[in-house]
Amino acid sequence: MVKNIHGHTLDILGQAILSGRYAMGASLPPEPLLCEQLGVSRTVVREAIKSLIAKGLLITGPKLGTRVLSDEQWNWFDPDVIRWQAQAGLTPEFLRDLQELRLVVEPAAVRMAAEKANHEDIAEIEAAYQGMKNAIEQGGDYVVHDLRFHQGLLQASHNRMLVQMGKALSALLRTSFEISTRIKDGPRSSLPLHRAVLDAVIAQSPAKAERALMVLINGANDDIEQVLSSRRKLPGVAGSPTHLRKNSKVHA
The missing domain is CATH 1.20.120.530 (GntR ligand-binding domain-like)
Structure with missing residues (x-):
């Protein structure tokens, strides 16, 4: 069940990035807001973010927040x-x-x-x-x-x-x-x-x-x-x- 929730959350965020809803260079909403919008726990959001970072779609860091990377950095073999x-x-x-x-x-x-x-x-x-x-x-x-x-x-x-x-x-x-x-x-x-x-x-x-x-x-x-x-x-x-x-x- 947890895996299904994670996969569903990952799909929603991934589709939002690829569709341009979250544009390249833009920041994702704060974690609490994402949890509220998606109806999932912080653990699920964090795991989804980690997966998107691994796929080259996002970067995160202090004072940077969580931002969408340029499509040149996305893993197009994923x-x-x-x-x-x-x-x-x-x-x-x-x-x-x-x-x-x-x-x-x-x-x-x-x-x-x-x-x-x-x-x-x-x-x-x-x-x-x-x-x-x-x-x-x-x-x-x-x-x-x-x-x-x-x-x-x-x-x-x-x-x-x-x-x-x-x-x-x-x-x-x-x-x-x-x-x-x-x-x-x-x-x-x-x-x-x-x-x-x-x-x-x-x-x-x-x-x-x-x-x-x-x-x-x-x-x-x-x-x-x-x-x-x-x-x-x-x-x-x-x-x-x-x-x-x-x-x-x-x-x-």
Whole structure:
């Protein structure tokens, strides 16, 4: 129960920061007022503040109070921070930062995967691909299998730091994949691109695997730019995952 209260309080404060209710550089209300507003004890507020400090959102100190840090100092690899940003509303800056990060990390990882992947790695990525295919043909959660595919590539690099980064990237990648899935014909058109990446890894061809992955990432970038150029409100991705309908013509 205490954990639930802590998590709920953390979510309220985190969402308030990411939405700009508590602006960067601004002070949070005094502790007694926060307790009154949130209906929780000082212990719960203090624990939530400690968590937000650890995530890089807040700083506290004598004569300083508790202030919101610049977003450059926020931990953008923290799943909670990503979730709060999605709930507050995606921004062009957030999405473009994500795409640039993918361009730095994933091509290097897939080259390593093509050199180092073993039978277990290939089987995992094949299973993810089949899950994507089934979601398109029979309906279901395409994104969870898409995410598993890309995590499998990072795992197959057998670089411990890249594998750890893959865990941190999960929430970020889910954001991108959810947007692509909502683009008309997104999943179905990207499926053969995923197959090309997997085939190149199986063939132990690093250069071919990297080229195929770049086509895939650039396609995702085009999807995001299409959404941004539409001038419509960016889609929210904080709720339930997008499920494809059976025989749906909508794919990503």
